[in-house]
Amino acid sequence: MIFIGSDHGGYALKLEVIEHLKNRGIEVTDIGCDSEASCDYPVYAKKVTDAIKDGSADLGILICGTGIGMSMAANKESGIRAALCHDVFSAKATREHNNANILCLGARVVGPGLALMIIDTFIDTSFSHDERHIRRISMY
Numbered sequence: 549m550i551f552i553g554s555d556h557g558g559y560a561l562k563l564e565v566i567e568h569l570k571n572r573g574i575e576v577t578d579i580g581c582d583s584e585a586s587c588d589y590p591v592y593a594k595k596v597t598d599a600i601k602d603g604s605a606d607l608g609i610l611i612c613g614t615g616i617g618m619s620m621a622a623n624k625e626s627g628i629r630a631a632l633c634h635d636v637f638s639a640k641a642t643r644e645h646n647n648a649n650i651l652c653l654g655a656r657v658v659g660p661g662l663a664l665m666i667i668d669t670f671i672d673t674s675f676s677h678d679e680r681h682i683r684r685i686s687m688y
Contacts, residue, residue, distance in 0.1 A: 549605050551579055551600070552565060555617075577599070601628070607670075608622075610653070613657075629647060630648065635666065636665055644675060645676065651666070
C-alpha cells in the first residue's frame with residue numbers, strides 16, 4: 549500500500565501518479581490535498597509519515613513544487629527516511645542503500661514522464677540488506 553500526498557504545487561502531478569499506480573495494480577491512498585488552492589505542505593507530509601509509522605502504508609510519495617519542503621517536513625519524524633529524488637539513479641540508490649520509505653518529488657522540477665520513471669524505480673527497487681547500509685541507517 550502506498551500513501552500519497554501533495555500540496556497545491558504538486559496536485560496536478562499527484563493525480564497523474566495515482567492513475568499510473570492504479571494502472572500498475574498498486575493500491576494507493578490519496579490523503580490530499582484536493583485542489584490547487586493554496587495549502588500547507590506539512591499537513592500532508594504528517595499524514596503520510598503517520599501512515600508509514602503505524603504500518604498502514606509500506607511506502608509514501610509526497611509532492612510539492614520543489615519537493616524540498618515535503619522532504620524537510622517528513623524527515624522530522626522518527627523512523628522516516630524521505631528522499632528527494634530528481635533522477636532515476638538517486639531513486640534506485642536511496643532504496644538500495646538508505647531503505648528510504650518516502651519518495652519526495654518536485655512537480656516544478658521534474659516533468660510527469662520523468663516523475664513516473666523515478667516512481668517506478670523507487671517502488672521496484674529493494675533494500676540491499678548489506679551490513680554496512682544497515683549499520684549506517686541505525687546511526688540516525
